[in-house]
Amino acid sequence: MRRIKIFDTTLRDGEQSAGVNLNQTEKLEIARQLEKLQVDIIEAGFPAASKGDFTSVQQIANTIKDCSVTGLARAVTSDIDAAWEALKNGVEPRLHVFIATSPIHRQYKLKLSQDEVVERAVRMVKYAAQKFPIIQWSAEDACRTELPFLARIIEEVIQAGANVINIPDTVGYITPKEYGEIFQYLHNNVPSIHKVSLSAHCHDDLGMAIANSLAAVENGATQIEGTINGIGERAGNAALEELAVALHIRKDFYDADTRLQLKEISRTSSLISKLTGMVVPANKAVVGRNAYAHESGIHQDGVLKEKSTYEIISPELVGFQSNTLVLGKHSGRHAFRNRLDELGLSVADEDVTQLFTVFKELADRKKEMTDEDLAAIVLEQKLSKDERFYELLAIQVQYGTNQIPTATVTLSGNHNEIIQEACTGSGSIEALYNTLEKCVNGSVHLLDYRIQSVGAGRDALAQVFVKLKFNGEETSGRGLAQDVLEASANAYLNAVNRVIYMAAVTV
Numbered sequence: 079m080r081r082i083k084i085f086d087t088t089l090r091d092g093e094q095s096a097g098v099n100l101n102q103t104e105k106l107e108i109a110r111q112l113e114k115l116q117v118d119i120i121e122a123g124f125p126a127a128s129k130g131d132f133t134s135v136q137q138i139a140n141t142i143k144d145c146s147v148t149g150l151a152r153a154v155t156s157d158i159d160a161a162w163e164a165l166k167n168g169v170e171p172r173l174h175v176f177i178a179t180s181p182i183h184r185q186y187k188l189k190l191s192q193d194e195v196v197e198r199a200v201r202m203v204k205y206a207a208q209k210f211p212i213i214q215w216s217a218e219d220a221c222r223t224e225l226p227f228l229a230r231i232i233e234e235v236i237q238a239g240a241n242v243i244n245i246p247d248t249v250g251y252i253t254p255k256e257y258g259e260i261f262q263y264l265h266n267n268v269p270s271i272h273k274v275s276l277s278a279h280c281h282d283d284l285g286m287a288i289a290n291s292l293a294a295v296e297n298g299a300t301q302i303e304g305t306i307n308g309i310g311e312r313a314g315n316a317a318l319e320e321l322a323v324a325l326h327i328r329k330d331f332y333d334a335d336t337r338l339q340l341k342e343i344s345r346t347s348s349l350i351s352k353l354t355g356m357v358v359p360a361n362k363a364v365v366g367r368n369a370y371a372h373e374s375g376i377h378q379d380g381v382l383k384e385k386s387t388y389e390i391i392s393p394e395l396v397g398f399q400s401n402t403l404v405l406g407k408h409s410g411r412h413a414f415r416n417r418l419d420e421l422g423l424s425v426a427d428e429d430v431t432q433l434f435t436v437f438k439e440l441a442d443r444k445k446e447m448t449d450e451d452l453a454a455i456v457l458e459q460k461l462s463k464d465e466r467f468y469e470l471l472a473i474q475v476q477y478g479t480n481q482i483p484t485a486t487v488t489l490s491g492n493h494n495e496i497i498q499e500a501c502t503g504s505g506s507i508e509a510l511y512n513t514l515e516k517c518v519n520g521s522v523h524l525l526d527y528r529i530q531s532v533g534a535g536r537d538a539l540a541q542v543f544v545k546l547k548f549n550g551e552e553t554s555g556r557g558l559a560q561d562v563l564e565a566s567a568n569a570y571l572n573a574v575n576r577v578i579y580m581a582a583v584t585v
């Protein structure tokens with residue numbers, strides 16, 4: 079059976095999703111979870127893109143031991159140098175360098191001829207080979223490139239030192255049959271192709287990213303690229319959890335498998351969804367809330383008689399658990415700790431007491447605490463530990479149909495000073511945000527506000543995502559609480575605190 083390598087680009091192409099902005103702590107948390115999931119390669123970012131991206135790639139490369147870490151670079155020496163500086167102390171420094179090859183990109187974007195693109199690609203691979211032991215080279219927009227030219231440039235970059243050749247369907251244009259034929263063509267027309275691994279990188283603009291990636295596997299690709307939950311630029315990338323489960327369930331057909339710990343899929347998916355604010359659709363394959371739910375009588379009857387009538391993936395395979403121990407306000411510390419351990423939510427002993435206090439406060443107001451509630455509480459505590467400059471102590475909001483909404487807020491500031499302000503607004507949230515703007519020391523411009531529920535039922539937790547500019551710096555924030563207004567205030571302060579935190583750590 080062939081072993082297919084999984085190249086995860088959640089932190090690079092995934093973060094290119096419109097509206098997604100992850101901070102360093104969040105990226106490291108994701109990388110650690112990807113290591114548990116056992117992807118082979120983590121593309122941690124684009125080191126030349128910004129100081130923040132550089133530092134996160136460096137931090138991830140220096141921390142992750144059981145996966146190879148890579149960073150993206152244009153065919154430009156300064157990008158390659160930045161990638162080297164970020165990756166050089168990792169276990170297996172690996173560069174991902176790309177240049178567009180299609181006529182559209184050559185003519186309009188790069189303004190380079192075929193020969194000039196080849197010359198630059200070769201020069202940059204040779205340059206990179208002086209530093210990096212492993213070089214992945216990507217032909218951006220490969221699928222709209224003339225095949226003879228694609229074969230020619232690939233042969234030349236292999237001669238120059240590339241070890242992995244990636245064939246991206248950058249704009250999600252190709253069909254499975256055509257994509258498979260490209261791989262076959264390259265096998266037959268690139269003399270040195272046997273020296274390298276071939277990788278597939280598909281986008282989902284026409285909804286064919288999974289089918290295309292699997293067609294590549296059928297035609298000789300030994301690496302597939304994608305993101306968790308399929309997030310990514312425009313319509314997103316191939317969803318890695320779907321690829322891995324498809325290969326696993328249909329081993330009989332593909333005769334291939336990955337090293338992924340499939341049980342970690344559910345946890346990884348919900349972590350990415352929470353940190354990016356990108357909600358997983360209920361009907362999404364493998365990780366959607368309804369993916370294992372049977373609604374109609376005939377299906378339920380079949381499943382009761384024999385699960386395999388309607389269930390080809392067992393939820394346990396991908397880490398969905400059936401919770402037998404119901405946690406609520408009467409639960410004690412042991413049951414709480416036990417459930418955290420069962421869920422694989424690693425928590426230091428000294429943090430349990432604080433988490434248990436938060437748990438009790440919420441459980442007092444909710445009927446039942448779900449696994450999602452617990453995961454959300456632990457995550458919030460982990461991520462906001464370093465970043466609490468302004469902390470919410472109390473809010474009071476008055477709203478009536480014939481009244482002007484008014485909010486009063488009490489915060490503690492960086493030096494534990496108490497700040498209290500009141501303000502009006504045209505609605506409750508606006509009154510609250512106007513008041514918070516008076517409390518924090520700076521100008522705030524709200525760009526986006528979204529709310530979703532975590533867990534099920536009328537007493538589900540509220541999770542709010544905001545995007546705002548604080549003192550000219552764009553950032554995002556997340557807040558969780560039983561109450562919508564409290565979650566909104568938490569999200570706002572989380573965003574403001576992040577700007578202050580980033581300014582403090584980058585001085």
Ligand SMILES: CC(=O)SCCNC(=O)CCNC(=O)[C@H](O)C(C)(C)COP(=O)(O)OP(=O)(O)OC[C@H]1O[C@@H](n2cnc3c(N)ncnc32)[C@H](O)[C@@H]1OP(=O)(O)O
Pocket residue numbers: 091094124126127128151152153154176177178187188218248311
């Ligand atoms: C298909 C993909 O996903 S590609 C990866 C996309 N990711 C990103 O863009 C990461 C975020 N990007 C950034 O932060 C910025 O775009 C940077 C730092 C990379 C570059 O910023 P700037 O120098 O201001 O350039 P800008 O983004 O406006 O334009 C891109 C330039 O790179 C050139 N370029 C694009 N791809 C490549 C490449 N693979 N190799 C060499 N040059 C390239 C473009 O032709 C353009 O050059 P020009 O200025 O001579 O016209």
Ligand SMILES: CC(C)C(=O)C(=O)O
Pocket residue numbers: 091150176216217218219244246247248249279281
């Ligand atoms: C940089 C490359 C691999 C990419 O993301 C694409 O072409 O879609």
Ligand SMILES: [Mg+2]
Pocket residue numbers: 091246248279281311
């Ligand atoms: Mg891409």
